[in-house]
Amino acid sequence: MITVGMNYHVIDGKQEVFEAAFNKVIAALEAAPGHDNSHLYVDINDKQSYCIVSQWNDEAAFGAFMRSDEFRAVADWGKEEILDQRPRHQIYGQ
Numbered sequence: 414m415i416t417v418g419m420n421y422h423v424i425d426g427k428q429e430v431f432e433a434a435f436n437k438v439i440a441a442l443e444a445a446p447g448h449d450n451s452h453l454y455v456d457i458n459d460k461q462s463y464c465i466v467s468q469w470n471d472e473a474a475f476g477a478f479m480r481s482d483e484f485r486a487v488a489d490w491g492k493e494e495i496l497d498q499r500p501r502h503q504i505y506g507q
């Protein structure tokens with residue numbers, strides 16, 4: 414099992430749009446072999462600060478997701494319209 418922690422900081426006022434985008438990605442991942450579960454958490458002391466924790470039971474499937482056109486489109490949109498800083502991520506091994 415691979416666990417990815419992604420930290421996102423959202424432009425104030427874009428929180429709902431970001432959350433809706435996350436749920437769209439999740440809906441797409443439901444059908445993705447190798448994806449186990451993903452959750453979105455918000456910092457109680459900073460409502461613009463989110464963490465995605467995403468678990469995959471197949472490293473190749475995770476790689477394929479990261480290289481997918483769909484993900485690239487979401488990331489590019491996110492950079493341009495939603496996030497006020499570059500996301501930081503951490504991959505936790507087995």
Ligand code: HEM
Nearest residue numbers: 417419434435438439451465467487488491492495500502
């Ligand atoms: C289940 C949902 C998601 C997962 C598992 C996920 C996972 C990741 C991972 C692992 C990276 C690091 C890529 C790298 O540095 O190589 C990343 C980057 C990024 N993600 Fe997400 N993400 C998700 C949803 C979103 C959403 C909804 C947005 C829209 C705002 C978004 C925007 C971005 C952006 C802008 C980057 C940086 C890309 C870059 O610097 O080129 N992600 N994401």
